[in-house]
Amino acid sequence: MADLAGNTDALLRFRDDEPHDEPAVTLDAFASQTNATAVRLEAGDDARVLIPHLGQIALVEVSFPTYRDGRGYSAARILREAGYAGELRAAGDVLVDQLLHMRRCGFDSFAPEAPIDAAVLERSLARYPTPYQAAADARVPVWKLRHG
Secondary structure, three states: OOOOOOOOOOOEEOOOOOOOOOOOEEHHHHHHOOOOOEEEEOOOOOHHHHHHHHHHOOEEEEEEOOOOOOHHHHHHHHHHHOOOOOEEEEEEOOOHHHHHHHHHHOOOEEEEOOOOOHHHHHHHHHOOOOOOOOOOOOOOOHHHHHHO
8 A cells, every 4th residue: 555644646556556657538538539548537527438438448537526526436336337447546635534435436546635644544444344235346245244
Protein backbone atom coordinates (compact mmCIF):
# COMPACT_ATOMS: atom_id res chain seq x y z
CA MET A 1 0.00 0.00 0.00
CA ALA A 2 1.23 3.49 -0.80
CA ASP A 3 2.40 5.88 1.89
CA LEU A 4 -0.13 8.69 1.76
CA ALA A 5 0.89 10.71 4.80
CA GLY A 6 1.51 14.28 3.69
CA ASN A 7 1.51 13.45 -0.01
CA THR A 8 -1.45 14.81 -2.00
CA ASP A 9 -0.11 13.31 -5.24
CA ALA A 10 -0.01 9.75 -3.87
CA LEU A 11 -1.96 7.07 -5.67
CA LEU A 12 -3.44 4.41 -3.42
CA ARG A 13 -3.86 1.11 -5.23
CA PHE A 14 -5.21 -2.29 -4.28
CA ARG A 15 -3.93 -4.01 -7.44
CA ASP A 16 -0.80 -6.00 -8.19
CA ASP A 17 -0.19 -4.55 -11.66
CA GLU A 18 1.49 -1.28 -12.52
CA PRO A 19 -0.58 1.93 -12.51
CA HIS A 20 -1.79 3.00 -15.92
CA ASP A 21 0.14 6.14 -16.83
CA GLU A 22 -1.74 7.24 -19.96
CA PRO A 23 -3.77 10.38 -19.15
CA ALA A 24 -7.49 9.65 -19.01
CA VAL A 25 -9.58 11.38 -21.67
CA THR A 26 -13.11 12.62 -21.19
CA LEU A 27 -16.02 10.44 -22.25
CA ASP A 28 -16.67 12.71 -25.25
CA ALA A 29 -13.01 12.50 -26.33
CA PHE A 30 -13.04 8.73 -25.85
CA ALA A 31 -16.02 8.43 -28.20
CA SER A 32 -14.08 10.22 -30.95
CA GLN A 33 -10.78 8.33 -30.50
CA THR A 34 -10.10 4.75 -31.44
CA ASN A 35 -6.87 4.19 -29.53
CA ALA A 36 -7.57 5.62 -26.05
CA THR A 37 -7.16 3.12 -23.21
CA ALA A 38 -7.95 5.44 -20.29
CA VAL A 39 -11.19 7.36 -19.81
CA ARG A 40 -12.44 9.76 -17.16
CA LEU A 41 -16.09 9.80 -16.14
CA GLU A 42 -17.33 13.07 -14.74
CA ALA A 43 -20.26 13.21 -12.33
CA GLY A 44 -23.38 12.67 -14.42
CA ASP A 45 -21.69 10.74 -17.26
CA ASP A 46 -23.39 7.47 -18.15
CA ALA A 47 -20.96 4.61 -17.48
CA ARG A 48 -23.06 2.27 -19.62
CA VAL A 49 -21.68 4.00 -22.74
CA LEU A 50 -18.35 2.26 -22.01
CA ILE A 51 -19.74 -1.28 -21.82
CA PRO A 52 -19.14 -2.15 -25.51
CA HIS A 53 -15.51 -0.97 -25.15
CA LEU A 54 -14.49 -2.58 -21.86
CA GLY A 55 -11.96 -4.87 -23.55
CA GLN A 56 -9.84 -1.94 -24.77
CA ILE A 57 -9.93 0.15 -21.57
CA ALA A 58 -7.13 -0.26 -19.01
CA LEU A 59 -8.23 2.57 -16.69
CA VAL A 60 -11.53 4.22 -15.85
CA GLU A 61 -11.11 7.22 -13.60
CA VAL A 62 -14.31 8.36 -11.91
CA SER A 63 -14.48 11.95 -10.72
CA PHE A 64 -15.81 12.79 -7.27
CA PRO A 65 -16.19 16.59 -7.33
CA THR A 66 -17.49 16.49 -3.75
CA TYR A 67 -17.63 13.71 -1.19
CA ARG A 68 -21.42 14.04 -1.08
CA ASP A 69 -21.81 13.09 -4.75
CA GLY A 70 -22.62 9.37 -4.89
CA ARG A 71 -23.05 8.95 -8.64
CA GLY A 72 -19.55 7.53 -8.96
CA TYR A 73 -20.49 4.55 -6.78
CA SER A 74 -23.18 3.62 -9.30
CA ALA A 75 -20.77 4.03 -12.22
CA ALA A 76 -18.28 1.68 -10.56
CA ARG A 77 -20.85 -0.98 -9.84
CA ILE A 78 -22.27 -0.79 -13.39
CA LEU A 79 -18.81 -1.31 -14.89
CA ARG A 80 -17.80 -4.15 -12.57
CA GLU A 81 -21.10 -5.97 -13.02
CA ALA A 82 -20.67 -5.63 -16.80
CA GLY A 83 -17.35 -7.47 -16.49
CA TYR A 84 -14.80 -4.66 -16.43
CA ALA A 85 -11.58 -6.01 -14.90
CA GLY A 86 -9.23 -3.05 -15.48
CA GLU A 87 -8.20 -0.40 -13.01
CA LEU A 88 -11.10 1.59 -11.59
CA ARG A 89 -9.90 4.78 -9.91
CA ALA A 90 -11.86 7.18 -7.69
CA ALA A 91 -10.36 10.66 -8.04
CA GLY A 92 -11.11 13.95 -6.33
CA ASP A 93 -12.85 14.59 -3.02
CA VAL A 94 -12.32 11.06 -1.70
CA LEU A 95 -12.33 10.69 2.09
CA VAL A 96 -10.88 7.87 4.16
CA ASP A 97 -14.29 6.85 5.54
CA GLN A 98 -15.57 6.29 1.99
CA LEU A 99 -12.83 3.92 0.84
CA LEU A 100 -14.36 0.75 2.27
CA HIS A 101 -17.67 1.43 0.52
CA MET A 102 -15.90 2.45 -2.69
CA ARG A 103 -13.94 -0.78 -2.69
CA ARG A 104 -17.16 -2.76 -2.25
CA CYS A 105 -18.54 -1.01 -5.36
CA GLY A 106 -15.49 -2.03 -7.37
CA PHE A 107 -12.91 0.73 -7.01
CA ASP A 108 -9.38 -0.60 -6.64
CA SER A 109 -7.41 2.62 -7.04
CA PHE A 110 -7.73 6.05 -5.43
CA ALA A 111 -6.35 9.51 -6.18
CA PRO A 112 -7.57 11.65 -3.26
CA GLU A 113 -7.17 15.43 -3.31
CA ALA A 114 -6.15 15.53 0.36
CA PRO A 115 -3.65 13.28 2.12
CA ILE A 116 -4.90 10.15 3.85
CA ASP A 117 -3.09 8.88 6.93
CA ALA A 118 -2.01 5.28 6.32
CA ALA A 119 -2.75 4.13 9.90
CA VAL A 120 -6.25 5.60 9.80
CA LEU A 121 -6.83 3.93 6.45
CA GLU A 122 -5.78 0.51 7.78
CA ARG A 123 -8.16 0.85 10.75
CA SER A 124 -11.01 2.00 8.51
CA LEU A 125 -10.63 -0.89 6.09
CA ALA A 126 -10.45 -3.45 8.91
CA ARG A 127 -13.43 -2.07 10.85
CA TYR A 128 -16.07 -4.35 9.30
CA PRO A 129 -14.55 -7.73 8.49
CA THR A 130 -17.79 -9.23 7.14
CA PRO A 131 -20.19 -7.27 4.92
CA TYR A 132 -23.93 -7.22 5.53
CA GLN A 133 -25.08 -7.02 1.92
CA ALA A 134 -23.95 -8.16 -1.50
CA ALA A 135 -22.01 -5.72 -3.66
CA ALA A 136 -19.84 -5.67 -6.78
CA ASP A 137 -16.97 -7.34 -4.94
CA ALA A 138 -16.80 -11.08 -4.33
CA ARG A 139 -17.19 -10.92 -0.54
CA VAL A 140 -19.93 -13.14 0.86
CA PRO A 141 -22.43 -11.29 3.08
CA VAL A 142 -22.85 -12.48 6.67
CA TRP A 143 -26.51 -13.48 6.17
CA LYS A 144 -25.47 -15.87 3.41
CA LEU A 145 -22.79 -17.37 5.63
CA ARG A 146 -25.39 -17.96 8.36
CA HIS A 147 -28.07 -19.41 6.08
CA GLY A 148 -25.90 -20.71 3.24
